[in-house]
Amino acid sequence: MKNIKLRIVYLILGAALLLFALFMLAVNLIIPAHFVSEAKKALISEAQYQNRTIPYTDEEPIYDEGEEEGNFFTPSIVFLELDDGYRPNTWNRDTYRLEKKLLEYCAGRDIALNQCYTFKTDRHHLIFMSVQEDYGDGEEPYSYIMYIDIGPITRYIVTLNWAFFGVLLAISSVMCLLGFRFGRDIEKEAERQQTFFQNASHELKTPLMAIQGYAEGIQAGVMDAGGAAEVILEESDRMTELVEELLDISKIDMGRQQLVFSEMDIRELLYDSIRAVEPAAAGGIAIVPDFPEEPVMVSCDDTQLRRAVTNILSNGVRYARSQLRLTCRTDKRHVTIRIQDDGNGIAEEDIPHIFDRFYMGKSGKSGIGLALTREIIHLHKGTIRAYNGDTGAVFEISIPVSR
Template sequence: MKHIKVRILATIWVSIFLLFVPFYIILNLTLPVHFEKEAKAALTYEMEYMSSMQKQESEDAPALDYVGIFFSGDICFIDLTQDPAENSAADNSYGKYNVQSAEHDVLSYYDSQGLPFGQIRTLKTDNGYYIMVLYEDVFSWDGEKVPTIMYLNIQPIVQYTKRLNWLLDAIFLCVAAIMSVIGFRLGGQIEESQENQRRFFQNSSHELKTPLMAIQGYAEGIQTGVVDPIHSAEVIMQESDRLTRMVEEILYISKIDVHQLVLHIAVLDVRELLYDCLRSAEPIQNKKQCSVVTDFPDAPVRVRCDEDQLTRSFMNVLINGMRHCDKTVWLSCKADRHIITITIRDDGGGMDPQDLPHVFDRFYSGKKGNTGIGLALASDIIRLHKGSITAHNDKSGAVFEIRLPVAP
């Protein structure tokens, strides 16, 4: 799959956009409508209360207890019978009525459009968002009904909610930026994993071809009678064993990659595992005609491990040392209260400095040929045991250090 990072980023931005759209709708559409409804309800309640008071005076009916609702405390009144000079102390800068800006907007609408008694109207101007109604005020000093405009300006609260858009924009950008960084890194890891997988299968097929071609070549030689059958059979057996080991290692690495390798953990003496490796590696040691110098402590060194898997990792590193040594391999084990350190050192001259960072990479092709997957598998198994393995050169050759936690 190509362009994984781009696809992940696109998915993240679209998802975040769809997540924030409802909030934008609520802030910019739903809340203003809700506030307008609340304002109309407040004016309606006020008129109902006035009506109940009027009935109480004329019919001796019980009046409503005034409890008010949302916006009731913000209602403003304009007495249409009052002298304009008494409506406001402001300068006479608005023509017919000497009033403040909000009253000027309401009265301008009243003059131009008129207001039917008891019918709520809505007015939006540059200065306000007005909900208003014309009614007869029964609370005049002389007891007369006074035509009065009752109104609410909900623009401040509507503008406040719209200012929250800036906060929402900032949150949107922050979330998008953080998720983009995470998605970009995740996409990079996926692309790297897919590239490693592609190289793994490509290199696996290449490595498997080598013994298969040798087997096929010697088999054809036997068939045509151009090679010695006994020698050819030995080569075929050797290449078959090599092919079997490679297939097993590839299968083990595949299980590790998909987290299907089950470890059967037990507390064991790591010295015994190393002795088992030495016994198993004797054929290679005899063929190489090299010696192995050991340095183990007298006391047991306990480690929690899967015996087969950890032995396999030790074996791979030990055989690598035997194959590249000149005459000697040194194998040592020491432990403190927390860490076990196993060192495998050879006198083969060491690794090329350019190859050192890649010595545990699968099928890495160095200057001395492919390292295969033996060291890569050893590294993976050791990590599964919460340990680590490193490689470096010393005066005589390559040095591999394996560190594992001591069993409690």
Template sequence: MKHIKLRILCIIWASVLMIFAVFVGVINLIVPSHFEKEAINALEYEMEYIDKVKESDGDSESMEDEEYYGTFLSGNIRFIDFYDEGYSVSDSLDKKTEVNSSEQNDEAEIRKQYSINDLKNGDIKTFQTDRGYYVLVKYYDAFTLDGTYQSTVMYINIQPLVNYMRSLNWLFAIIFVAVMAVMTLIGYKLGRTIEEDQETNRKFFQNSSHELKTPLMAIQGYAEGIQEGVVDIPSSAEIIIHESEKMTDMIDGMLSISKIDANQLTLNFTTSDLREILYDSLRCVEPIQQQKNITITPLFTEDPVWIHCDETQLSRVFVNVLMNGIRHCNSTVVITCTTEEKEAVVRVSDDGNGIAQEDLPHIFDRFYTGTNGSTGIGLALSREILNLHKGSIKAYNEVGAVFEIRLPISKN
């Protein structure tokens, strides 16, 4: 799939933008409605409390149980008292008296929208202007100097609260840009990782096809030679068997790699002496060793080296590394087993020409083709198996090539 990074980034941008739009929409649409409901609740609570005060008729004993709790916006309630002529209290005050200018502006806006006769007692109204967002109600106030009822408008201007919430849009925009930047970085890295994995898989299948084709061509060639009677049958059969075994090992390795990639490789862990696993591995490569007349020298510690491992899979690792040493040595391979602090250390060294410097970083890549040909899949599989054992493997040069394997020592 091409342009994966771009596709992932487009999905991320669209998703973040949609979430931001929904969030800001909620803030700018639902929050004002919420404040309006809170203002209505505050006015209703205030009217109920005033009615209870009226019913008590100044009786302090009957008001003892009537505590004033208020609501979220009760502290924002303002009052406009009207005379019978329709003028407000502020109209009759001298200009030198301290009257809050914002309250005067609110009163002017309310009187511009409604006359006192337009309002019904107890009927809550809501309206918006350029200066305010008002929730108001008219009721009759008994608390006058002469004891008569007088028209009073109770109101809350929720515009400052709405403006404050809308002012947070700048903060949300900054957060949006920051989130977009972080998600873009994550998406880019994710897309690049996917593209690299796909490229690795493409090369894996391409190289595995090439690697499998080589023994298949040999098998086919000798089989046709036997059919036509132009080759020696026993030697041809031996080559066919050898190439078949080589191909079987390669297929087993690819299947194991695939299982590891899919987290489907089951390991049967037991506590084992690492030296015994190494001796078993040496016995496995003994036929090839004798055939090539190679000397393998084991140098193991005298004390048991207990590790928690899957013996079969770990033996597979050591066989792969030993076979690599046998293929590239001149005459000698040395395998050592020691302990360093909490780790068991196995080193397999040969007296060959070593690993080319440019090949060292890629020696454990699958089917890496270096100066000495393809590395196949054995070393790559070995690294994956060791990772499952919380171990490690690295390669470097001394006299020849050295492969160093480290495994945690068992606590038991």
């Protein structure tokens, strides 16, 4: 998963270049070729059906059934008379110069009658045909050149190229920026997952080594079986708890953690959480509840939310000196649960990472209890934050109240 952001950028640029190449092929080759073909059809049609390559009559030409009348280039046909010398179309000076260059081009070549040719200048792209009309009755044939200038179209195509290039460049720049950020997020997530598995392996290895050591001591007869069994059971419980947390957070990541919501008084849940950590607080840590007298009804999964609160209380008991205060306040929209200890607080550099999985702060302890707590709170559409209060660390949970 290394350099994934650069791979995404290269992929976007490659796709943009391929798209631009296809556009250039279509606009600069296929479309001009199509207009050249249509111009030739218009000239041939004009020569055939406007009495120039067939005996002259005063009647309108008769078209075969199902045949289209004319061509969309037909109104653009210009006639350059050749009888009695060059008779320029003097209505436009640029046209005069263009037709003069065309005659010079024809003079040096063997131009066959009724055949289409191409003549290009800097600003013009002519499709032309030399035609003679024979009126019969001994009259001299009437000669002239018909031409269509598709130069404006080719110039428009050049403008279209630059416009498309500018739009594609802008879109590609935005896509590259988004792709770079997306790739960077993928790399960070991959690194986080790698760190997660490394730390999980380490956390599981610690109790396993303890269990193995005491088991080997019992087998060798150098340890008291009762004391060793007690340690083995404690480490087994620790490992079981860690495995359960890993499974739960894995379910949350995969979207498979199903919550069962029910209406309940949040105060009862908080009291249950206090009772769950009382054995750990028996060493002189007082847990002081401060709840409203009226019921505070919320819609929650009581098992998961109790687990989240218990995780924070257990963390607070570990770092409190003498007291852990648990308060509950509510307003019209949210209920706020605040847990504050009277310990040394959280190191400032640890606060942004306190809910990261297996983050190891200054205390040297790591785990996923707080990370799991945050995920559970988020599943309840709530928020959780940690900061330092006047005395010790403060964890604040906010979840919506029932309506």
